Amino acid sequence: MKNFLTILSILFFLIIGLASIEDEAPAINSETQPVLSVNSKTLYKDYTNNEIAADDKYKGKVIQVSGTIRDIGNDIMDDAYITLIGDDFFGDIQCFFPDKSSLINLNKGQKVTVVGYCTGLFVNIILQNCVIK
Amino acid sequence: MKKKNINKINSLWWVPLLVGIFIYVFLRPDNLIYNDLFSSPIKIKINTNSKVVGFLIYSLPNGLWSMSFSQLIFHIYKIRTLKIIILSSIMLFVGIIIELLQYQSFMNGTFDINDIFSYIMSYLIVLFIQK
Numbered sequence: 236m237k238n239f240l241t242i243l244s245i246l247f248f249l250i251i252g253l254a255s256i257e258d259e260a261p262a263i264n265s266e267t268q269p270v271l272s273v274n275s276k277t278l279y280k281d282y283t284n285n286e287i288a289a290d291d292k293y294k295g296k297v298i299q300v301s302g303t304i305r306d307i308g309n310d311i312m313d314d315a316y317i318t319l320i321g322d323d324f325f326g327d328i329q330c331f332f333p334d335k336s337s338l339i340n341l342n343k344g345q346k347v348t349v350v351g352y353c354t355g356l357f358v359n360i361i362l363q364n365c366v367i368k
Numbered sequence: 369m370k371k372k373n374i375n376k377i378n379s380l381w382w383v384p385l386l387v388g389i390f391i392y393v394f395l396r397p398d399n400l401i402y403n404d405l406f407s408s409p410i411k412i413k414i415n416t417n418s419k420v421v422g423f424l425i426y427s428l429p430n431g432l433w434s435m436s437f438s439q440l441i442f443h444i445y446k447i448r449t450l451k452i453i454i455l456s457s458i459m460l461f462v463g464i465i466i467e468l469l470q471y472q473s474f475m476n477g478t479f480d481i482n483d484i485f486s487y488i489m490s491y492l493i494v495l496f497i498q499k
Contacts, residue, residue: 237444237445240444241441241444244437244441244444245437245458248433248436248440248459249462251385251433252433252462252463254402255400255402255429255433256400256466
C-alpha cells in the first residue's frame with residue numbers, strides 16, 4: 236500500500252511540476268500589444284538578408300505581421316497554421332494558432348494581420364500562439 | 369521536536385502545495401504549460417521589480433512543490449531511514465535537473481539560480497523538521 240501511494244505521489248508531483256514549466260511562447264489574445272509591426276515580405280527579407288540581425292530584432296518578441304495567405308492547414312502534430320507569403324517562391328511566414336476555429340473563415344489569397352510570438356527561422360519563419368487581428 | 373508534532377506537520381503536506389498553486393494561478397503570467405488547459409480569469413497585479421517579490425513569485429513555488437512532496441513521503445512512511453530520506457528528495461533532484469536542462473537550453477523555461485536555492489532550502493527545512 237505504501238509503495239502504491241509513493242508511486243502515485245511521484246506521478247502526481249511530476250505532473251504538477253512539468254505542467255508548471257514555462258511554455259516557450261507567451262499566451263496572446265486580441266488585446267495583446269505587439270512590440271512591432273511588419274509586413275510578411277519585409278520580415279522574410281530581413282531574415283534572408285541577415286538571420287542574426289533579424290533574430291535580434293524579432294525573435295522572442297510578440298510581433299504583428301500583415302500579409303497574404305499562401306496556405307492553410309494542419310502540420311504533422313495536428314497544429315493549425317496559415318502561411319503568409321514571404322517571397323515569390325517558397326519562403327513563408329508560418330503562423331500557428333492554438334484556436335483552430337479562428338481559421339475557419341479564412342481563404343488562400345486573403346490579406347490578414349496576425350499577432351504572434353516569433354521563434355525565428357526554421358525552414359519558414361515561425362510565429363507561435365497567433366491570433367488574427 | 370516530538371514525533372507527534374513532526375507527524376502533524378508532515379500531515380499538512382498539502383499546505384505548501386496549495387500556497388504554490390495559489391501563486392501560480394493568481395500571480396504568475398499565463399505562459400506556463402498548464403495554461404493551455406486552464407487560465408484564471410482573476411490575476412493579482414504585483415510589481416515584480418523587487419528581488420524579494422520576484423523570488424516569492426517565481427522561485428518560492430518551486431521550493432514549496434518540492435517541500436510538499438518531501439513532507440508527503442515522510443507522512444506516508446512515518447520513519448526516517450536513509451531510504452526514506454533519499455525517496456523524499458526525488459523532487460529536489462527532478463527540480464534541479466530541470467533547471468540544468470533549462471540552463472543548457474534543452475528545455476523550455478528560464479534557468480534561475482534562485483530556483484535551485486529555493487529547492488535546496490525547502491528540502492533542508494523539511495529535513496530539519498524531521499530531526
